[in-house]
Amino acid sequence: xxxxxxxISTLExxxxxxxxxxxxxxxxxxxxxxxxxxxxxxIFSLDIDxxxxxxxxxxxxxxxxxxxxxxxxxxxxGDYELMRVTAGQVLVEALLANDSAQYGRYRFxxxxxxxxxxxxxxxxMGTSIAAATYRTDKxxxxxxxxxxxxxxxxxxxxxx
Numbered sequence: 587x588x589x590x591x592x593x594i595s596t597l598e599x600x601x602x603x604x605x606x607x608x609x610x611x612x613x614x615x616x617x618x619x620x621x622x623x624x625x626x627x628x629i630f631s632l633d634i635d636x637x638x639x640x641x642x643x644x645x646x647x648x649x650x651x652x653x654x655x656x657x658x659x660x661x662x663x664g665d666y667e668l669m670r671v672t673a674g675q676v677l678v679e680a681l682l683a684n685d686s687a688q689y690g691r692y693r694f695x696x697x698x699x700x701x702x703x704x705x706x707x708x709x710x711m712g713t714s715i716a717a718a719t720y721r722t723d724k725x726x727x728x729x730x731x732x733x734x735x736x737x738x739x740x741x742x743x744x745x746x
Contacts, residue, residue, distance in 0.1 A: 638661055641659045646682050
């Protein structure tokens with residue numbers, strides 16, 4: 587798979603366009619918290635679901651590109667199990683979503699997973715890979731994760 591290259595200016599433009607899809611005048615309004623949940627659900631028609639992704643809670647989100655199964659942690663059973671998923675699901679670590687002290691991280695996780703959908707769905711749809719984070723060649727400077735992080739930041743904190 588060839589990772590697409592996006593210039594910073596392109597990512598900024600994508601962020602602005604995303605916000606303008608939500609509200610044409612959004613960037614001209616008084617500064618306010620970006621309604622990331624509404625953008626994900628209403629503009630992109632994605633479903634947000636809260637599940638325990640791992641026992642340690644160290645995977646904060648997972649973007650699902652294809653119908654199928656993914657793993658999740660069942661705290662009642664104390665073990666992992668398969669969970670049926672559909673394309674367009676945004677899985678968020680339930681521990682993160684239920685912790686008010688992690689609200690900023692929760693919002694960034696949602697924006698990060700949306701960014702994967704916007705930027706990488708054509709790369710991953712039809713591959714049976716649940717999310718971009720499943721890559722086996724992951725490096726700290728992984729361009730796919732960098733792109734998702736940058737776009738998430740640009741959506742949540744748009745340039746004036």
